[in-house]
Amino acid sequence: MNTQQWVLVFLTFSSSAAFAKQAPLVSIPTHDTFFSSIAHYCDKAFEGKVVVDNQPSSAFEEKLVMFVRKCDQAELQIPFYVGDNASRTWIIKKTGSGLSLKHDHRLKDGTDxxxxxxxxxxxxxGYNQIQSFPVDQYSKELFTHQGLPQSITNTWQIYIYPEMFSYRLVREGREFRVDFDLTKPILPPPAPWGYED
Incomplete structure (x- = not known):
C-alpha cells in the first residue's frame, strides 16, 4: 500500500471514529422527555419520605435526601442519602435501546x-413521567450469587412530576416507595462515598 492509500485509510478511519463519537444516542420521545425532566433539577437536592413500605426498616426513618448531582446528555447520577449513609447512587443512562437504571453501592472507604x-x-x-426498569440478567446473576433470590423479579420505577420525584421497588410480596418534594430544594450534601466533590 502506497503513502496515498495509507493517508486515505487513516482519514476514513478518523472521520468514521469522529462520526461515531458525535452520533447521538438512539432514543424515543418518552425516554428523552423523562430524562430531560430529571436533568432539569441538576445540582439540586430534595428531602423525601417513605410513603409505602410493606417491610418497614428503621433505617428509612432517618432523613432521606436525593441529589441530582451530575448530568450530561447520556447519564444522570443521583445519590440517595439515608441519614449519614452516603452509599447509594442511582445512575440513569441512555443506552441506545432505551434507558437503564443502576444502583451504585459503595462502602464508606469508597470501594464497591x-x-x-x-x-x-x-x-x-413508558411514559413521559414514568419509566419502569425490570431486573436485567447481570443483576439476576448477582442476586443469585449473593444469596438474594427474592430480588431476581425486581422491577424499579421512577416517577417525575413538576412537584414530585418518586423511586419505587416492586416484586411479589414487596413494595417500597419514597417521594421527594421538588418544590423545596435543600442545601446539597457532600459527594457520596466513592465519588469526588
Missing part, C-alpha cells in the same frame, strides 16, 4: 459493595 451496579432496563416506551 459486594452487591452493586444492579438494576434494570426499560422494555418499552
Amino acid at each position: 459493595d459486594p452487591v452493586t451496579m444492579y438494576g434494570g432496563h426499560t422494555q418499552g416506551a
